[in-house]
Structure formats: structure tokens, C-alpha cells
Amino acid sequence: MVHNFRVIRTDLAPDALPLDDSSFQVDEAQVEVVGSLSEFPAGETQQLSVELASDSYVLICNVPTHYQAGMSTAFTVE
Numbered sequence: 001m002v003h004n005f006r007v008i009r010t011d012l013a014p015d016a017l018p019l020d021d022s023s024f025q026v027d028e029a030q031v032e033v034v035g036s037l038s039e040f041p042a043g044e045t046q047q048l049s050v051e052l053a054s055d056s057y058v059l060i061c062n063v064p065t066h067y068q069a070g071m072s073t074a075f076t077v078e
């Protein structure tokens with residue numbers, strides 16, 4: 001199964017991002033994506049460098065249905 005990776009700057013809870021009900025994904029037009037990786041296969045390692053301002057962020061996988069399945073976590077940059 002492939003996954004992707006999005007870094008989203010938001011004050012929303014990690015399970016409260018806006019959804020696009022037709023594509024079963026987080027609606028990226030309604031959030032601020034500040035970093036991302038395209039889909040890549042399970043077991044593969046990729047690296048992403050992003051300069052982040054002090055704020056709240058949520059990491060998600062936005063392959064259809066994956067966010068709803070719990071692929072998200074929040075973190076804060078201080």
C-alpha cells in the first residue's frame with residue numbers, strides 16, 4: 001500500500017481537518033500545506049526538509065481514506 005505525507009500548519013485538532021467527502025481526503029484547498037511528499041510504497045524511506053515557523057502543525061497521510069483511518073498526528077514548533 002502506498003502512502004503520502006503532508007505537513008499542515010493549523011490550530012485544528014489532528015482529527016478535525018476539513019474533509020472532501022467526494023474524494024475521501026482532507027480538502028487541501030482549505031488548509032495550509034507547508035510541506036509534502038508524493039505517494040511512495042510501504043517500506044521505503046524518504047526525507048523531507050521544511051523550515052517551520054513557531055506554530056501548531058498536523059502531519060497526515062492524504063491517500064484516500066488514510067486520514068480517516070487515523071494517519072495523523074499533531075506537533076508544535078516553539
Ligand SMILES: [Cu+2]
Nearest residue numbers: 003061063066
Ligand atoms: Cu497512508
